[in-house]
Amino acid sequence: MKKPLSIAVKRMLRRGMAALCAFACVFAVSACGADDADGRIRIGIKFDQPGLGFKKNGTYVGFDVDVAKYIARKLGYSEDQIVWKEAPSKQREAMLQNGDVDFIVATYSITDERKRVVSFAGPYFVAGQDLLVRKDEKGIDGPEDLNGKRLCSVTGSTSAVTVKEKFANEVQLMEQPGYAECATALFSGIVDAVTTDDIILAGLASASRGRLRVVGKPFTQEYYGVGIKKGNTKLARNINNAISEMIKDGSWKRAIADNTKGVDYTPDAKYNPPKPKEGEK
Known part of the structure; x- marks a missing residue:
């Protein structure tokens, strides 16, 4: 006849099973991924x-x-x-x-x-990084016209980093959490231009119903x-x-x-469409 397990032993077994279950759950999630x-x-x-x-x-x-x-x-x-x-x-x-x-x-x-x-x-x-301006803007035709201008870009974006590196002594940069805020600042005259990638600017210009335009002189890839x-x-x-x-x-x-309907925008054919090979090695 088997002796009954002591209370202490039962507790140890319960803790061991709980730990095993927890480990199994963690392993399953890490192995399968969130999608599975x-x-x-x-x-x-x-x-x-x-x-x-x-x-x-x-x-x-x-x-x-x-x-x-x-x-x-x-x-x-x-x-x-x-x-x-x-x-x-x-x-x-x-x-x-x-x-x-x-x-x-x-x-x-x-x-x-x-x-x-x-x-x-x-x-x-x-x-390619470009500039978005108001439709009637006459003083900005490219990056060479940025001296003394007020620009807006998004915090954490490569566009903001590029402005700081290339135009730090020429422009005043306002950083916002999103491009909608930058577009609002441009509409209201707080900034003279919004800078980021051309396809992003084309989307903003399309949504503005003709009130904003892309300059069309990209200066990065x-x-x-x-x-x-x-x-x-x-x-x-x-x-x-x-x-x-x-x-x-x-x-x-x-x-x-x-x-990009309603906007005169065509991707740079020199680089597009690209060849996707990143991350395979």
């Missing part, structure tokens, strides 16, 4: 960039959104399995590192500094990548294949045209 946990995929986009990533009456529209939907479909997810997460510029790296999203499509320029903490797939688009967790080469390869298919079947070109 409930059959959905979490994608970071901008919510405040007309023409790219914009939240409108509970729906999400823009070129980045179209790219993200295409990638998700090729990864095996329907549109109703996508959970959209807002990804402000200064929070993108943390969102990927913390596992808040599976990937980010949010005008996310590939830079060596960012690649130290996250990885990228792509690029899916090559933009910005390679937009799909942000993913550091070292995930398999996901990078799958995303790159999806981008290549989007370019090949014409969906890429249609998405740009659909999201």
